[in-house]
Structures are given as C-alpha cells and as structure tokens.
Amino acid sequence: MEHNLPQRGSAKPLGREEASPREKKVFVKTYGCQMNVYDSQRMADALAADGFRPADTIEEADLVLLNTCHIREKAAEKVYSELGRIRLLKEERAKRGQETVIGVAGCVAQAEGREILRRAPVVDLVIGPQTYHRLPAVVQRAKAGEKIVETEYAIEDKFEHLPAPERRVVKSRGVTAFLTVQEGCDKFCTFCVVPYTRGAEVSRSVAQIVAEAERLADAGVREVTLLGQNVNAWHGEGPDGSEWGLGRLLFRLAEIPGLDRLRYTTSHPRDMDDELIAAHRDLGKLMPYLHLPVQAGSDRILKAMNRKHTASDYLSLIERIRKARPDIALSGDFIVGFPGETDADFEDTMRLVREVTYAQAFSFKYSPRPGTPGAEMDAQVPDKVKDERLQRLQALLAEQSRAFAESLVGVEIDLLLEKPGREPGQLVGRSPWLQPVIVDANAGRIGDIVPVKVLRAGTNSLFAERKVMSIKDNAMGVRV
Numbered sequence: 001m002e003h004n005l006p007q008r009g010s011a012k013p014l015g016r017e018e019a020s021p022r023e024k025k026v027f028v029k030t031y032g033c034q035m036n037v038y039d040s041q042r043m044a045d046a047l048a049a050d051g052f053r054p055a056d057t058i059e060e061a062d063l064v065l066l067n068t069c070h071i072r073e074k075a076a077e078k079v080y081s082e083l084g085r086i087r088l089l090k091e092e093r094a095k096r097g098q099e100t101v102i103g104v105a106g107c108v109a110q111a112e113g114r115e116i117l118r119r120a121p122v123v124d125l126v127i128g129p130q131t132y133h134r135l136p137a138v139v140q141r142a143k144a145g146e147k148i149v150e151t152e153y154a155i156e157d158k159f160e161h162l163p164a165p166e167r168r169v170v171k172s173r174g175v176t177a178f179l180t181v182q183e184g185c186d187k188f189c190t191f192c193v194v195p196y197t198r199g200a201e202v203s204r205s206v207a208q209i210v211a212e213a214e215r216l217a218d219a220g221v222r223e224v225t226l227l228g229q230n231v232n233a234w235h236g237e238g239p240d241g242s243e244w245g246l247g248r249l250l251f252r253l254a255e256i257p258g259l260d261r262l263r264y265t266t267s268h269p270r271d272m273d274d275e276l277i278a279a280h281r282d283l284g285k286l287m288p289y290l291h292l293p294v295q296a297g298s299d300r301i302l303k304a305m306n307r308k309h310t311a312s313d314y315l316s317l318i319e320r321i322r323k324a325r326p327d328i329a330l331s332g333d334f335i336v337g338f339p340g341e342t343d344a345d346f347e348d349t350m351r352l353v354r355e356v357t358y359a360q361a362f363s364f365k366y367s368p369r370p371g372t373p374g375a376e377m378d379a380q381v382p383d384k385v386k387d388e389r390l391q392r393l394q395a396l397l398a399e400q401s402r403a404f405a406e407s408l409v410g411v412e413i414d415l416l417l418e419k420p421g422r423e424p425g426q427l428v429g430r431s432p433w434l435q436p437v438i439v440d441a442n443a444g445r446i447g448d449i450v451p452v453k454v455l456r457a458g459t460n461s462l463f464a465e466r467k468v469m470s471i472k473d474n475a476m477g478v479r480v
C-alpha cells in the first residue's frame with residue numbers, strides 16, 4: 001500500500017526508473033584499524049542499496065570516500081596528501097564533464113570536522129563513524145552542491161539502519177570476515193584519540209550479532225573476527241535476560257554451523273575476565289591467539305598512560321591465560337618515548353617483552369595527539385631517543401616472532417585456505433596463530449580447513465605441504 005511515511009530501516013534499492021541513467025561508482029580507500037575495514041564495507045553496502053557499485057580504480061569513481069585514521073600524526077597527515085592528488089583527479093574528470101563527490105569519513109573526519117573543508121576545499125562531505133547509515137542521504141545533498149559536515153553522534157542505532165550486504169557480496173569478500181560487536185572507548189589512555197574519535201563505549205546486542213554471524217556463515221564465511229576498540233569490554237543482555245560478557249557470546253557463536261574459527265580483537269588487560277579465559281580453555285573454535293596490548297613495561301609510565309594496571313598485573317594475567325590455553329600465541333602493542341620515559345623505564349619494557357615472549361607485535365614511537373593529556377605533558381622525549389628505543393624494541397620483537405615461526409617447522413597444523421597465492425597452484429591460508437601459510441592446493445579448496453605440515457618459515461609467512469589427503473581428493477591430489 002502506498003503511504004507517505006518517511007522510510008525507516010534499511011534503504012531499498014531504487015527502482016530502475018529512479019536510478020540514474022549511468023551506473024554510479026564508489027571508491028572507498030581505507031586507512032587505520034580493522035574497524036575501519038569493517039566500516040568501509042558497511043558504507044559500501046549502504047551505498048549499494050542506493051545504486052552505487054564498487055569502482056575498480058579511483059579514476060572511474062563518481063564518489064571517492066577516504067575512511068581515515070587519526071591515531072598517530074603520520075596517519076592523519078596521509079589523508080591530506082591523498083586529498084592533494086584527488087584534487088587533480090577531480091579537475092581532470094571535470095574537464096571530461098564528469099562530476100566527482102569527495103568525502104572524508106572515519107576518525108580524522110570525527111576529530112577535525114569542518115577544519116578538513118578549510119584545509120582541503122576539494123572535499124564535499126565529512127562524515128563521522130557514528131552516522132554512516134545517513135551516508136546515501138548525505139551524498140545526495142553533496143551532489144546538489146551543499147558542503148556537509150556530519151559529525152554529531154546520532155541518537156539512533158546506526159547498526160539498525162545499515163542495510164545487510166547481499167549474500168553474493170559477502171561471498172565475494174572471502175571466507176573470513178570482520179564483525180564489529182563494540183565501538184568506542186571509556187578508558188582514556190592519555191596518549192590515545194580513540195575515546196574522542198569513536199565516542200563512548202557501546203555494545204551491540206546479542207541478537208544483532210548472532211543474526212549477522214549467521215548471515216556470514218550462510219554465505220560461506222568460515223572464520224569471524226569480532227571487533228571492538230575494547231572488544232573484551234563487550235557486554236549485552238542475552239536471550240535469558242542475564243548480562244553476557246564476551247566469553248558467553250563466543251560460546252553462543254560457536255554453535256553456528258559452518259563457523260569454524262572465532263577470533264576477537266583488540267582487548268584491554270583490565271577486561272580479561274574468567275569467563276573469557278575459560279572460553280580459551282574450552283572452546284576449540286576460539287583460535288589460540290590473543291592480541292593483548294600492554295604499551296609499556298614500567299609501572300611509572302603505565303600510570304602516566306592511565307592504563308590502570310601494572311606490569312606485574314599483566315604478567316600474572318598472561319600466566320593465567322597460558323595455564324588455560326598452553327599453546328596460545330600472544331601479540332601486543334607498544335609505545336616508546338611516552339613523555340617522561342627514561343632509559344630505565346624503557347629497559348622495563350624490554351624486560352617485560354623478554355619475559356612474555358610475543359609471537360607478533362606492533363610498536364610505535366609516541367605521537368603527541370592534540371587534545372589528549374599526553375600532548376600537554378612535560379618531558380616530551382626527543383625524536384632521536386624514540387628512534388633508538390624503537391629500533392632496539394623492534395629487533396627484539398622480530399627475533400621473537402622469527403623464533404615462534406621457526407618453532408612451527410615440522411609441526412602439523414590446521415590451515416584455513418583463504419585465497420590464491422602469488423604462484424599458480426598455490427593457496428594462502430592462515431595458521432591458528434594468524435600467520436599466512438602458503439601451500440600447493442587448487443582453488444576449489446578455498447574455504448576448506450586442511451591439515452598441513454610446516455616445511456619452513458619465510459620472512460613473513462610459513463611454507464607448508466598438504467598432510468593427509470582428504471576424502472575429496474583422488475590419488476592425483478586433484479579434487480573430484
């Protein structure tokens with residue numbers, strides 16, 4: 001029945017007669033963390049419902065969206081150099097009579113808002129992470145010539161309003177997927193912009209998460225990584241009315257047929273509760289890999305960072321986790337050169353790293369971010385000192401991840417085959433510990449989890465051979 005009520009919920013694709021004569025194309029360029037990768041897909045889904053198809057190259061795009069990161073100065077500045085290139089592109093297209101709408105989304109959009117329009121007048125729209133469901137409407141207005149800054153926190157739940165991707169689209173994205181379960185952060189570490197760019201901590205409901213995971217599994221996804229800036233702080237009301245934590249949620253998701261691997265990132269040491277540790281002990285589908293950033297090994301610096309835990313809290317937590325799941329591999333984030341960090345403080349970080357032993361880690365020079373307490377602190381560390389410390393820390397971390405990879409040589413592991421490798425006849429998958437593994441196998445096996453034996457460790461990946469032939473193979477190793 002016809003009615004005049006404004007349309008709510010997921011936007012329906014426009015009818016053919018309403019669609020523009022030429023197909024509209026969007027190019028989304030993603031910077032920053034996995035949450036931005038997820039958001040870029042959801043933006044593409046929202047725009048697909050409005051008739052936009054993905055562009056193969058930026059040159060052919062009618063709409064260019066930069067999904068940006070504000071975490072360190074370098075990350076934020078990249079956006080402006082990219083916008084410089086895009087300005088030329090827009091001028092070229094205009095000469096050919098083609099209109100181009102340029103949008104900045106993500107954390108730089110949220111942090112800098114209108115300032116972006118001032119620094120880069122080529123930009124038509126600025127949209128913060130909380131309002132992506134409004135993107136199709138915002139793009140329409142930008143096309144009509146309006147300059148738009150949409151960075152208010154929306155009262156409505158954006159996830160309720162973002163359309164689910166079509167099954168075909170999910171399939172085209174592969175056999176692994178991200179699923180954001182939690183956004184924002186209330187921790188206010190003194191170096192970090194996230195509480196300002198992503199707002200207060202919010203958890204999605206169990207029902208929403210389960211429904212999305214079921215849709216992914218139905219489209220052939222075998223591995224889901226739950227995402228959140230503070231993913232292990234996720235909490236929600238379960239169907240029984242009780243409060244669930246992430247551990248309980250993982251047990252529920254493990255019941256979904258077809259979903260064989262579960263991961264989550266990023267966690268804060270303060271929110272690793274007993275139930276989550278028990279999930280690592282009891283849940284075979286939960287991969288034995290945990291990204292648990294500590295940032296620094298000195299209690300004085302941890303306090304100044306407002307991390308709300310000491311080095312020994314962290315070490316005893318690791319001990320509990322390893323007791324529950326002895327084969328767990330640990331990953332972390334480190335910042336060197338936080339204001340006031342002395343040589344002795346830095347040595348504490350080195351000692352902690354030696355004690356924990358990481359399979360993988362990310363380390364950064366402290367970057368003062370406007371508006372955060374760290375940027376105002378005295379005793380900023382000179383860049384040269386930060387460089388030296390970073391080099392030493394990275395050498396140690398590289399040695400540890402190399403040793404971890406070497407320790408797997410000769411070991412039989414389960415490999416989820418994800419995509420074609422560089423050479424014909426090769427596929428690349430991920431080990432339970434997230435390392436890329438290269439193996440000879442035919443493309444028909446993508447999505448299978450196969451036992452392989454690790455032959456050698458390369459610089460960034462492992463090389464393996466298929467172990468036992470599965471029922472799907474004949475004597476020639478060819479799929480029948």
Ligand code: SAH
Nearest residue numbers: 191192229266293333334335364365366367
């Ligand atoms: N939510 C995650 C981390 C988000 S940011 C957590 O709490 O662990 C990812 C990493 O970037 C952080 O763990 C930190 O190591 C690094 N980082 C954040 N702000 C930074 C800054 N101002 N300078 C350098 N590195 C920073």
Ligand code: SF4
Nearest residue numbers: 185187188189192194
């Ligand atoms: Fe940033 Fe700290 Fe929150 Fe992580 S926990 S997002 S580092 S404020």
Ligand code: F3S
Nearest residue numbers: 032033069070071107
């Ligand atoms: Fe960057 Fe925002 Fe993620 S600042 S790390 S894109 S939450």
